[in-house]
Amino acid sequence: MRAARVVLVLTLALGCGSGRASSGSDGADAATGRLWSARGSISDGYLQAIWGSGDDVFAAGMSAAIAHSGDRGATWTTTSSGVTGDSGWPRFRRLAGTDGGDVWAVGSRSLTESVLVHSADHGQSWQIVPAGVVTALQAVWAFDRTAIVAADYEAGVIRSEDGGATWARHDAEPGTLLFGLWASGPADLYAVGGEQPASDTTGDADGGAADAAATVTSLVGVVLHSTDGGLSWTRVATASTGALWNVWGTPDGRTVYAGGAAGTMAWTTDGGATWQSSGLPAPNSLFDLDDVWVSPGSAGPFFASPEAIVRGVRTLPDGGPAAYDVEALPPNPATDTTRYLNAFAIWGTGDDDVWAVGPGGALWHRP
Numbered sequence: 001m002r003a004a005r006v007v008l009v010l011t012l013a014l015g016c017g018s019g020r021a022s023s024g025s026d027g028a029d030a031a032t033g034r035l036w037s038a039r040g041s042i043s044d045g046y047l048q049a050i051w052g053s054g055d056d057v058f059a060a061g062m063s064a065a066i067a068h069s070g071d072r073g074a075t076w077t078t079t080s081s082g083v084t085g086d087s088g089w090p091r092f093r094r095l096a097g098t099d100g101g102d103v104w105a106v107g108s109r110s111l112t113e114s115v116l117v118h119s120a121d122h123g124q125s126w127q128i129v130p131a132g133v134v135t136a137l138q139a140v141w142a143f144d145r146t147a148i149v150a151a152d153y154e155a156g157v158i159r160s161e162d163g164g165a166t167w168a169r170h171d172a173e174p175g176t177l178l179f180g181l182w183a184s185g186p187a188d189l190y191a192v193g194g195e196q197p198a199s200d201t202t203g204d205a206d207g208g209a210a211d212a213a214a215t216v217t218s219l220v221g222v223v224l225h226s227t228d229g230g231l232s233w234t235r236v237a238t239a240s241t242g243a244l245w246n247v248w249g250t251p252d253g254r255t256v257y258a259g260g261a262a263g264t265m266a267w268t269t270d271g272g273a274t275w276q277s278s279g280l281p282a283p284n285s286l287f288d289l290d291d292v293w294v295s296p297g298s299a300g301p302f303f304a305s306p307e308a309i310v311r312g313v314r315t316l317p318d319g320g321p322a323a324y325d326v327e328a329l330p331p332n333p334a335t336d337t338t339r340y341l342n343a344f345a346i347w348g349t350g351d352d353d354v355w356a357v358g359p360g361g362a363l364w365h366r367p
Contacts (some may be wrong), residue, residue, distance in 0.1 A: 236272055291304040
């Protein structure tokens with residue numbers, strides 16, 4: 001098989017070519033013997049979120065149903081979330097929890113109405129949780145079964161300290177659109193998003209992976225940090241090339257990566273003491289980094305993108321275009337293979353157990 005971990009040179013930075021990876025689509029990684037395999041489709045809609053714990057794996061997106069596997073992806077079932085909406089709604093954006101018996105999903109049921117649901121029985125049933133938020137919820141994180149935080153599109157973070165019975169809102173940073181949350185603990189919580197120029201009022205209230213990138217690539221990426229569970233926030237990094245969609249790190253918080261529009265990345269490998277960032281100098285949605293997950297063992301990042309799974313970025317010393325290490329996804333026979341080779345969300349337990357989901361309910365696994 002041809003190697004699929006190749007160097008993707010962003011030739012658009014030089015003003016020539018398409019910038020697509022020049023690799024085969026069989027998904028093989030010759031260097032390690034690992035292989036991305038297509039696992040068919042588990043939904044009839046776009047999947048935009050995946051998360052798991054132990055043997056439980058959950059996936060959700062543009063469907064009222066949420067998919068669940070209790071055997072690490074061998075078999076899947078779908079259960080109604082109880083959320084209704086117009087065609088194309090609801091849109092679940094993120095999943096998080098403490099274990100398979102305590103799972104949260106956030107998103108929107110329309111352009112102007114958010115949704116938050118919770119399952120306490122491994123996805124067999126879901127309950128809609130009123131949180132008092134109108135703008136679409138973009139991210140959620142659970143510290144434990146009682147302490148949960150969620151972020152909305154308008155710089156608001158809502159917190160519950162009683163398992164979701166009541167919620168309090170705290171502004172993270174005025175003027176910042178929030179899209180992602182991750183924490184190693186209550187004293188180490190990150191939020192990422194974009195700073196919208198005062199002259200730009202055209203943002204889509206849903207945002208994120210499935211939406212057009214024309215607006216968000218004009219934003220400045222922002223990384224915020226909280227040491228008190230989301231009560232107060234400090235900006236720790238800025239990325240000038242685009243909004244940041246999501247953030248993830250190692251359990252000890254030492255290595256943290258954020259990814260977003262037009263290949264925008266921000267990362268730290270010293271527990272947040274210093275940060276680096278990179279991205280395309282010109283907007284191009286082909287290189288959006290729609291989601292990120294970091295392996296707890298190798299501390300290596302996995303980014304979901306429209307072109308491939310991006311594993312890392314190397315900035316060339318001569319000031320040339322950035323170079324990405326990528327792994328191609330194989331065609332998925334359950335979807336339109338001429339179009340749907342892109343992943344919207346990614347999550348795993350280790351380098352040899354990573355899941356990616358995308359359009360048409362497509363599911364991939366590594367190895």
